[in-house]
Amino acid sequence: xxxxxxxxxxxxxxxxxxxxxxxxxxxxxxxxxxxxxxxxxxxxxxxxxxxxxxxxxxxxxxxxxxxxxxxxxxxxxxxxxxxxxxxxxxxxxxxxxxxxxxxxxxxxxxxxxxxxxxxxxxxxxxxxxxxxxxxxxxxxxxxxxxxxxxxxxxxxxxxxxxxxxxxxxxxxxxxxxxxxxxxxxxxxxxxxxxxxxxxxxxxxxxxxxxxxxxxxxxxxxxxxxx
DNA sequence: CAACCGATGTGCT
DNA sequence: GCACATCGGTTGA
Numbered sequence: 001x002x003x004x005x006x007x008x009x010x011x012x013x014x015x016x017x018x019x020x021x022x023x024x025x026x027x028x029x030x031x032x033x034x035x036x037x038x039x040x041x042x043x044x045x046x047x048x049x050x051x052x053x054x055x056x057x058x059x060x061x062x063x064x065x066x067x068x069x070x071x072x073x074x075x076x077x078x079x080x081x082x083x084x085x086x087x088x089x090x091x092x093x094x095x096x097x098x099x100x101x102x103x104x105x106x107x108x109x110x111x112x113x114x115x116x117x118x119x120x121x122x123x124x125x126x127x128x129x130x131x132x133x134x135x136x137x138x139x140x141x142x143x144x145x146x147x148x149x150x151x152x153x154x155x156x157x158x159x160x161x162x163x164x165x166x167x168x169x170x171x172x173x174x175x176x177x178x179x180x181x182x183x184x185x186x187x188x189x190x191x192x193x194x195x196x197x198x199x200x201x202x203x204x205x206x207x208x209x210x211x212x213x214x215x216x217x218x219x220x221x222x223x224x225x226x
Numbered sequence: 227c228a229a230c231c232g233a234t235g236t237g238c239t
Numbered sequence: 240g241c242a243c244a245t246c247g248g249t250t251g252a
Contacts, residue, residue, distance in 0.1 A: 060244070069244070080236085097245050098234025104244090115244060136247080157245050201244050 019183035021176040024088035024105075029112040032088075032105075033059040034215050038189035041119060042182050043163040050127050052163055054119030054153055055186050058216040058223045060199045062104070064112040069205035072111030083172050084111045091181065093160070093171040100157035103165050105175055117200070117214070119153040120222040121162070128152050128162040135161040155224045193218045200224065 019039060027035050036056050043052040062070035064084075071081045071094065083092035084106050092104040092113055104113040121128055129146050153159040160166065163181075170181050196212040203209065216223040 062244080071244085078237090094244085095235060096243065098236075098243090100234090100245050102244060117244085155245070161246095199244070204242080 017185035019176065019185060021087070021089050021174075023183075024107060024176065027108065029063045029107040029109045029114065030061045030213065032107040033061040033114045033213070034191075034194055036105075036114060036116070036183075037194060037215060037217055038187045040122065040184040040186040041116065041159075041163070042184055043124075043165070044180050045164050047179070050124045052124035052127055053122040053184075054159065054163070055122055055222075056116060056118075057120050057220040058116075058118035058214070060115040060117060060215070061107075061213040062113055062115060063213070064109045067112075067205075067211075068208040069199060069202045070111065075111070077111070081111070084113045086172065087174070089174055089176045091170045091173045091175050093165060093167045095167060096157070101160040101166050102156045103160050103163075103170070115156060116159060117156045118216070118220075118223045119159045119162070120220060121149060121152050125149070125152070131164050132158070132161050150221050154222050189217055 023035070024032060036059050039056050040053050041056055044050075045052075062072075064070055064072055065075045067073060072084050077085060080094060081092070083090045084104070086106055088107050090106040092106055093101050094104075096102055102115055104115045106113045129152070132147060132152060151158070153162040165181075170178075173181060175181055175183060195216050195218050197214045197216075198210050198212060199214045
C-alpha cells in the first residue's frame with residue numbers, strides 16, 4: 001500500500017470518534033475495564049476490507065503482579081506477556097486451551113490489562129459470520145449454519161474469531177494508533193447499569209479469584225453468561 | 227436445563 | 240504430567 005493511501009484511511013479513522021491514548025492515561029486498570037463498556041471495538045482485516053464493529057458489553061480487570069489470576073502474577077515477565085508491560089493501550093493476545101485466543105488491552109499499572117469478554121455485533125456481521133464459520137470448521141467439518149446474533153461474540157475467544165484476531169496480527173499493536181484495530185466512543189453506560197461479579201474461569205487464584213473484577217452491561221443479551 | 231468431555235498448545239512442576 | 244482467563248457437541252434427568 002502506498003503512503004498516500006495509508007494516510008488517507010488513517011485520517012478517516014481519526015475523523016471518527018476515535019479513542020486516544022488519553023483515555024488509557026487517565027484511567028486505572030479497573031476504571032479502564034468499566035470505561036470500556038459501551039465503547040466500540042473496530043477492526044479492519046485488510047486495507048480495503050469491510051470494517052467490523054462491536055460494542056463492548058463485558059470486560060475483566062487483571063491488575064498485575066499482586067493479582068494471582070493475572071498472567072503477570074508475582075512479576076512474571078516473559079516474551080509472551082510483554083505487551084502487558086508496554087504503554088497502556090497495547091493489544092495483548094494469548095492462546096488458551098491450545099486452540100483459542102483471548103484479547104486484552106494493557107492498562108495503567110505494571111503488567112496490568114483488561115480482557116474483553118463479549119461484544120454486541122454492530123457492523124460487518126456477514127463477515128463475522130464467515131470468520132466464525134471458518135474457525136468452527138476446524139473442529140466440526142459438517143456445521144455451517146449461521147449463528148444467532150447473540151452467539152457471534154459472547155465470549156472472549158468467540159470475539160477473537162468473529163474479528164479475525166490472533167497472536168500474529170494484533171498482538172503488541174497500539175490500539176490508539178493502528179489502521180487495523182481501534183476504539184471509537186460509543187454509548188454512555190451509567191454506573192447503575194454496570195454489574196460487577198467475580199471473574200469467569202478462575203479457580204486457583206486464592207482470594208483474588210473472588211474479587212469483583214468482571215464488569216458487564218446489566219441488560220445486555222450479548223454477555224457470555226449472567 | 228445441567229453436567230460432562232474432547233480438541234489442543236504452552237508453560238509450569 | 241497437568242492446568243489452563245474456552246467452545247460446542249452430547250448425554251441424561
